[in-house]
Amino acid sequence: MKKIIYSAVVFALLAALVSCKSTKGAGKSAEPKKNIVTSDIGTDVTDTEDEAVDEAGAEAGDEAVAAETTAATTGAAAAEDTNFVGWIKTTRRNITEKFGIVQLKIKAKTGSYSLAVLNEKDKPVNVLTSANEFVTNAFYLKNSKKVYNLVTDSTVAKNTKRTKNGAYVIYEIPSVAQIMVDFATFASEEKKDADMIKVTATIKNLSTRNDEFSLKAVLDTVLGESDQHHFYTWENVSVKNEVLYRTLQNQKWFVSKNGNAAMQFFFTGADCTTPELVALANYSTLEKPNWEPDMLSYRAFDTVLSYNDSAVCAIWKSVKLAPSETSPKFVFYLALAADGKSPSGEKYVYSKEFAQAPAEEKAAAAPEAEGKPLEVITSNPTPVIGNLTEQVTENPDEPAVGEAAPVIPNVDFYIKNMTKDHLTPEYIQSLIDRIAALEEDSPSLNRQELLQLNAELDAILTYLRQ
Numbered sequence: 001m002k003k004i005i006y007s008a009v010v011f012a013l014l015a016a017l018v019s020c021k022s023t024k025g026a027g028k029s030a031e032p033k034k035n036i037v038t039s040d041i042g043t044d045v046t047d048t049e050d051e052a053v054d055e056a057g058a059e060a061g062d063e064a065v066a067a068e069t070t071a072a073t074t075g076a077a078a079a080e081d082t083n084f085v086g087w088i089k090t091t092r093r094n095i096t097e098k099f100g101i102v103q104l105k106i107k108a109k110t111g112s113y114s115l116a117v118l119n120e121k122d123k124p125v126n127v128l129t130s131a132n133e134f135v136t137n138a139f140y141l142k143n144s145k146k147v148y149n150l151v152t153d154s155t156v157a158k159n160t161k162r163t164k165n166g167a168y169v170i171y172e173i174p175s176v177a178q179i180m181v182d183f184a185t186f187a188s189e190e191k192k193d194a195d196m197i198k199v200t201a202t203i204k205n206l207s208t209r210n211d212e213f214s215l216k217a218v219l220d221t222v223l224g225e226s227d228q229h230h231f232y233t234w235e236n237v238s239v240k241n242e243v244l245y246r247t248l249q250n251q252k253w254f255v256s257k258n259g260n261a262a263m264q265f266f267f268t269g270a271d272c273t274t275p276e277l278v279a280l281a282n283y284s285t286l287e288k289p290n291w292e293p294d295m296l297s298y299r300a301f302d303t304v305l306s307y308n309d310s311a312v313c314a315i316w317k318s319v320k321l322a323p324s325e326t327s328p329k330f331v332f333y334l335a336l337a338a339d340g341k342s343p344s345g346e347k348y349v350y351s352k353e354f355a356q357a358p359a360e361e362k363a364a365a366a367p368e369a370e371g372k373p374l375e376v377i378t379s380n381p382t383p384v385i386g387n388l389t390e391q392v393t394e395n396p397d398e399p400a401v402g403e404a405a406p407v408i409p410n411v412d413f414y415i416k417n418m419t420k421d422h423l424t425p426e427y428i429q430s431l432i433d434r435i436a437a438l439e440e441d442s443p444s445l446n447r448q449e450l451l452q453l454n455a456e457l458d459a460i461l462t463y464l465r466q
Contacts, residue, residue, distance in 0.1 A: 095160055095167050099185035100194025102336055104167060106183075107133055111158035111169045112151045113183070115197065117261045117336040125338055127256070127263040129220040136220035136283060136311070139171070139201065141179055142291055142318075143211050148173060165194070177213060178204040188335060188348040195337065196345055201330040205321035214318035215330055218286050219265075220311045227258040230301050230310040231280050234346075237433045242281040244295040245426050248274060253346065254312070262343050266333035267314055269349040273330045275314040283311040291315070422460055431457045 095106040103116040103124045112134035116124035128137050138151040150156050150171040159170045168182040181201045185194040203213045224230035229238035234252040245251060254265045268274050279286065279293045282301050286293050293313055301310050319327045335345025347354055435453050 099165060102185045102194055104183055106160050106167055108160045110151050111171055113137055117338045119338040125261040126222055127261055129222050138218055140216040142214045175206055177206055188344045197334045199332050203327040205323055205325050208323050210322050212318050212320050216315045218311055218313050220283055221256045223256045223258045223261055224310050225308045231256055239280055242295055242299045244279045246277050247424055247426055250427050250430055259340055261338045264335040264343045264345045265312055266345055266349045271331055276317045277315050279313040283309045286311050286313045
């Protein structure tokens with residue numbers, strides 16, 4: 001009897017123990033389910049708020065709401081992650097906005113963009129390609145290890161945001177860098193609709209070590225492909241073949257145009273960040289994996305694999321950044337015009353020169369009124385060529401006191417204040433192009449300018465042969 005009672009007590013204890021373990025296990029498994037439900041609800045609420053803020057920003061421009069949402073989200077994210085580097089309020093929708101005569105389009109998924117100009121009928125005329133999801137208009141980043149196409153690389157996260165006068169895109173490569181590109185529209189002159197775009201880019205180092213970064217921009221143009229020539233210089237000299245410029249001292253801007261629209265590219269002037277090089281070439285030349293385009297001297301814009309497809313490439317000098325350090329700004333400008341008109345971007349970018357022009361014209365008119373000839377070409381000068389700077393004494397036939405007699409080249413022409421910049425291949429090529437353009441345009445041939453350019457070219461070539 002005792003054995004039976006003892007066995008019953010032991011069985012009861014075992015049953016109670018099993019019941020307690022089952023209850024604890026059920027409690028533990030219920031807790032994650034509760035967290036999951038809470039997390040889902042939080043995500044749904046956030047998504048709804050995001051869409052609401054984006055829609056409000058697009059329709060009413062409620063920047064205050066967007067700022068509050070950004071601040072709240074930033075604080076929460078920073079509390080959870082000590083390595084937090086920043087977050088912006090963005091939209092998941094593609095951006096298509098009109099500002100004056102400028103139409104800006106940005107694909108939210110890729111961060112690619114396109115530009116168009118509005119004509120008198122308010123219809124957009126593309127100045128950059130809108131084909132293939134705009135991916136041929138792209139920015140590239142190079143660090144010490146790799147080159148990234150910020151548009152097509154799947155490892156790059158993209159975020160877009162509308163602003164009052166444009167939009168910006170943030171490209172983020174985890175643990176590498178964050179690149180912000182801002183498109184801001186404005187008017188080149190007072191009392192005029194917005195007709196220019198200021199493009200500003202910055203790079204932030206997200207890695208934990210010092211690194212070197214370089215930025216490249218490729219713009220796939222379309223206007224010159226239906227014109228006699230793909231590009232023109234600021235002096236309206238046609239660019240007939242691919243060309244690479246390592247200095248822009250003699251090139252203030254470039255133009256892509258046809259009968260319907262025109263676009264200016266400004267990489268110098270105002271607050272522009274002068275690139276290390278600028279290339280005007282067939283797009284197939286610029287899309288190759290080489291960081292710098294492989295340019296062949298005076299190759300036609302058309303290739304065997306790509307016909308009538310021109311583009312512009314700009315590469316800026318690399319910068320060294322410490323962890324969390326942001327680079328200086330990379331700035332360039334674009335100016336648009338439609339209906340056969342010429343863009344007027346130079347009136348903003350080179351506004352100081354335009355302000356000084358009237359005074360200079362009055363000063364130049366005085367000697368002309370007196371009948372004094374313009375001294376452009378001089379025969380048998382006595383410049384000092386050693387330091388590329390002319391030093392002429394009062395008596396050209398005698399050297400200055402204490403100086404050796406200068407070596408006089410056997411040429412009848414010289415350049416006033418010749419510098420090393422006059423000896424660059426780009427400058428010499430620009431002279432040749434200008435001479436060719438003047439000779440082709442025979443009805444309005446300016447013989448004085450033609451003589452001046454030929455004299456300049458002769459002097460440069462004579463010096464280089466010595």
